[in-house]
Amino acid sequence: MKKKFVTSILLSTIILSQGASLTTVIADSTDDKIAAQNNKINSIAAQQQSAQAQVDQIQGQVSSIQAQQEKLQAENEKLQAESEKLSAEIETLSKNIVARNESLANQARSAQTSGTATNYINTIINSKSITEAVSRVSAMSEIVSANNKMLEQQKQDKEAIAEKQVxxxxxxxxxxxxxxxxxxxxxALETKEAELKVAQLNLAAEKATAEGEKSALLEQKAAAEKAAAEAAAREAAYKAEQERKAQEMAASANTNLAAQVQAAQQTPAAPSVAQEAAPAPVVSQPAVQEAAPAPAVSRPTYNSSAVTYPVGQCTWGAKTLAPWAGDYWGNGGQWAASAAAAGFRTGSVPQVGAIASWNDGGYGHVAVVTAVESTNRIQVSESNYNGNMSIGNYRGWFDPTIAQGVVTYIYPN
Structure with a gap:
């Protein structure tokens, strides 16, 4: 009996001892898990802060680009309105200058053919009285004064049109x-917005607690990263294309009218409907009678390069091939009015070397004539036609009267 009692005591002691050790082990394991979870939470919090910082940074870049776009768009609307107003003023001044030029030219021809100075003297000598002579002298003085005022106004309008053109x-x-x-x-905005989506999904993935949700978010993130890479690739391709076009435009500027005329002569003439039985011959000179040369006109001195016009635009291409054109003649549709105001002849007959100016009520277009068969069949060299920013012959033979508005030709002589 005593032996059993001692055995029971020893067994209880062992069990209690092992239970205490087990309790200690369980407590230690729980503390480790809590500590590990705290570390994980702290790590996720740090990752969230990093991801949020990335989101904030890209969002700032997106907002900056959007703000710049809004500013530029507003500036463009304001400048386009100013340009339309200036265009109207330039057209009015041009008409006034051309009208006075004709009036002054008529008076000059009248003076040469009728001997105006002699007539004035005879008028005074043939007066019947001093009063009549004084009256006639006064009338002639008023005519001279009116002519002087007309000349002064002509000078002021020419100065005004030059300033407005610039x-x-x-x-x-x-x-x-x-x-x-x-x-x-x-x-750039497309790329940044794609990057922003990646950053936002990355942040959402870090915040996700459920493994399934995080897995789905990670899949979305992978898709967004692919989209961002594709957007970046498109941006790089766009920049490369812009660079290629810039090089093409620069290379195309290394030409002149003679080279373009020679190239036009090698372009086959496609027969019109009425000429299908026999091919039309290629003619590089006008088929109509040219007007007699006009008297010499004093004109401003212009740059020989096209630096005042945007590279790749039709005005840049025309100025490159016709260096005699003005430096500040505006959009293509304004060139005819600006040229007439500067003293250049304009008309409806195409000639090789002339500038064709189409006015369609908008920006218009200009090109340089390189071959002529008739008023309805010409070739030109131009830039900014159908997306082609380099200088070249993109149309072959065509009818300029139905191309893009009313066409007026500006002649170099």
């Missing part, structure tokens, strides 16, 4: 430069 060209150039910046920003 201001208008600056507005046009700024609008075109802003449009290019907007196009570049659009591509």
């Amino acid at each position: 201001e208008n060209n600056e507005a046009i150039n700024t609008v075109i430069a802003n449009q290019q910046t907007l196009a570049d920003d659009a591509k």
Whole structure:
């Protein structure tokens, strides 16, 4: 009995001892898990802060690009309105200058053919009285004064049109430069927005607690990363294409009218409907009678390069091939009015070397004539036609009267 009692005591002691050890082990294991979970929470919190910082940074870049786009768009709308106002003022001044030129030219021809100075003297000598002579002298003085006022007004209008042309060209150039910046920003914005989505999904994945949800978010993140990479690739391709076009435009500027005329002569003449039985011959000179040369006119001195016009635009291409054209003649549709105001002849008959100016009520277009068969069949060299920014012959033979508005030709002589 005593032996059993001792055995029971020893067994109880062992069990109690092992239970205490087990309790200690369980407590230690729980503390480790809590500590590990705390470390994991702290780690996730740090990752969340990093991901949030990335989101904030990209969001700031997106907002900056969007703000710049809004600013440029507003500036473009303002400049386009100013350009339209200046264009109207330039057209009015041009008409006034041309009208006075005709009036002054008529008076000059009248003086040469009728001997106006001699007639004035005879008028005074043949007066019947001093009073009549004084009256006639006064009348002639008023005529001379009116002519002097007309000359002074002509001078003022020419100065005004020159100033407005420069201001208008600056507005046009700024609008075109802003449009290019907007196009570049659009591509950059596309990339940044794709990067932003990646960062946002990355942040959402870090915040996700359920493994299934996090797995789905990670799949979305992978898809977004792929989309971002594709957007970046498209932006890189866009920049490469812009660089290629810029190189093409620069290379195309290394030409002249003679080279373009020679190239036009090698272009086959496609027969019209009425000429299908016999091919039409290629003619590089006008088929109509040219007008007699006009008297020499005093004109401003212009740059021999096209630096005042945006590279790749039709005005740049025309100025490159016709260096005698003005530096600040505005958009293509304004060139005929600006040229007439500067003293150049204009008309409806195409000639090789002349500038064709189409006015369609908008920006218009200009090109340089390189071959002529008739008023309805010509070839031109141009830029910014159908998306082609380099200088070249993109149309072959065509009818200029139905191309893109009313066509007026500007002659170099």
